[in-house]
Amino acid sequence: MPYQDLFQVDVPTHHDRNPALHGVHVFTGEAAxxxxxxxxxxxxxxxxxxALEAGxxxxxxxxxxxxxRGLRPGWELDWSAAKVCLWGP
Known part of the structure; x- marks a missing residue:
């Protein structure tokens, strides 16, 4: 079902063996x-x-x-620290 609003979800991420390596994984899409x-x-x-784990x-x-997209093995996402905002120009 299409929704009117486009959102961005920013999820902090870090490497599971080297916590000094960190970043943000960004998701976008329509939601209510x-x-x-x-x-x-x-x-x-x-x-x-x-799907990745199953090859x-x-x-x-x-x-x-x-x-x-762009998922990499060994990187953990911190969903409890995710930030959500409306996305758009």
């Missing part, structure tokens, strides 16, 4: 609310990570839909 955006970002991350390709998304 900030909480919904966070749920959708987490859901698509979990699906993408499961499958991460699926692409339609425009406005959520996708998880």
């Amino acid at each position: 609310s900030s909480l919904h955006a966070l749920q959708l970002a987490r859901q698509v991350y979990d699906q993408a990570f499961a 499958r390709q991460i699926p692409d998304a339609e425009p406005g839909a959520w996708a998880a």
Whole structure:
């Protein structure tokens, strides 16, 4: 179901063996609310990570839909510190 609002979810990340290596993984997509955006970002991350672990390709998304690209093994996402905001020009 398409939603009107486009959100950005920024999730801090660090390398599991070297915590000095850190950054932010950014997800974008349509959602009904900030909480919904966070749920959708987490859901698509979990699906993408499961695909990686099974040796499958991460699926692409339609425009406005959520996708998880650029995932790297050994990097942990801190979902409790995620920040959600409206995204757009």
